[in-house]
Amino acid sequence: MAKFNRTNTEIAHVYRGTFIHSTQQAAVQILEDALLGVDTEGKIAFIGKGTEQDRLCQTFGFNLSEITQLAQHEFFMPGLVDTHIHASQYSYAGTALDMPLLQWLNTYTFPVESRFKDLEFANRVYTKVVRNIFMFKTKILTHFENDFGQRALVGKVCMDRNNSVKHYKETSQESQEETCRLCSGVLNVRKVLKHKVRLGLGTDVAGGYSASILDAIRRALESSKVLTIQDPEYDTLTFEEVFRLATLGGSQALSLDDQTGNFEVGKDFDALRVNVAAPGGPIDLIQSEEPKILLEKFLNLGDDRNIVQVFVAGRKVVPFTDATPE
Template sequence: MRARLHLLKKIKTCEFFMPGMVDTRIHASQYSYTGTALDLPLLEWLNTYTFPVEAKYKDLGFANNVYTKVVRRTVKNSPTTACYFATMHTDASLLLGELADKFGQRALVGKVCMDSNSAVPQYKESPSECKEETDPFIKELLKKGDCNGPTDEKLEIFRETGSAISHCPNSNISICSGMLNVRNVLNHKVKLGLGTDVAGGYSPSMLDAMRRTLDTSKTLTIQDPQHKTLSFEEVFRLATLGGSEALSLDDQIGNFVVGKDFDALRVNVCVPDGPIDLFPGEGPKVILEKFLNLGDNRNITEVYVAGRRVVPFPDT
């Protein structure tokens, strides 16, 4: 605590601490082709790009190279979790389960449902037709899922079962799978966090996830003027506390409540040659909004995970 107070005293008016952002969905094994290969529907995309690349991970040199880079790229934005596609039952997915058992909830393994209707052609019923309360496959997927266009009935099932949704707007747009009505999800009191969904999404940045969540919400308002657009404050909550709630980690991280782990970003909006300009009279709310809309990794000067500074990275 004394060290933390010392840091706070040193902070200038254009610097602040904020809770660490929580990426609720990222596929580390897909990172090598992030930003490319977004020309196909989901299942064709998996067969053409994902599965052949995943086969390369038997080469430990290749695996070490990719995972070193993905960790360095993502840790500056948030602690992240491991996820795998629901229809895959490979040695890799089994290994993730072993890691989750070994390291506890900080190494969660997620399941994916209803990315798009084409994702489950091997089942007799599409996600829009199946009966979640009786279908054991879908009932299992509801434990953690990502879905587009859930009906009010399905959202009630999500709420009743304590299930969570990972909203990944970049990948939803990139692979043309739809636009989630986050407002409707929140109205049903379903837990929801944001994710990058690399490499279906082409950006590993949670700042990008927040911006595209706002863009999606505004697009829905264009389509339906009765739709209430999300505010940047609501999206900020989804990227922090919302993500921790979706992963059942809200008793440990997500905000600065006393007793939780100190997961935090130190943000400097006045970093030299940075992307943000400040002007007289701008208060904390305006400064935060400017960072969320204009900022990038140059503005994130330090990252703390459970009280330990992990950025800047050590030289070794």
């Protein structure tokens, strides 16, 4: 049965095909042959089955000829959410990652950040990082004891290292101090989720070498396997769970899940149109695969060549050459 917001809204676009997203109940929910309508405000107006198209046409006043049909190896997924990136560090991403943190900060970060008073330099860097900016809210995040060098410095400043967490804003969450102590190593995501902490993924450029959340997904899966090697009883993360971290989880971590993160009626249409079999792309499909396998292949093997279109709040921002708002 179709879910819809209000019937007096004006529909701007309608898409039919496979939609893959996460919900609170399911790490991956696959909606095959679904029909999704986007209104003129960029919100998801309705989502239903393709077989309901005649009724939805009458209800929302669009024509069958206006429906965009996805190809066989295509699907829509929510936009990937990067919860933590240092845009000012982008110019030296991938540089000296073997250097201790404090030495790296003094050698690269602080000198480069001082250059941003030069607006021409700032513009050159930021236009590479962000080509289209759509702000809901701006979140400020910090690191807590990244490595042993920083931990020692915090201890010197705070005198009592065991209580250094008090230098950060305290919350009522009982497990905050314990959760913070999970840093400085391979994060035990299972333990964090057990404490009901809202969790997403971040590239952490330039501490992280890549600005792609796809790489963050792969590193998260690899890190989970490392923990399993160290402790065979550790429950390795599935790709479905990491997919949720990269989409709905990220929106929850930023308190934006009422606006984005999945394909729920009333939310912004923030989406990637993915073609797993894109010509010249990195994925070879030897046989017909079900949508879940296509998603897994994209997360593990795909790159920007597989991303046909990107939508932010209903507006098509990729391809960049298409200046017509959608």
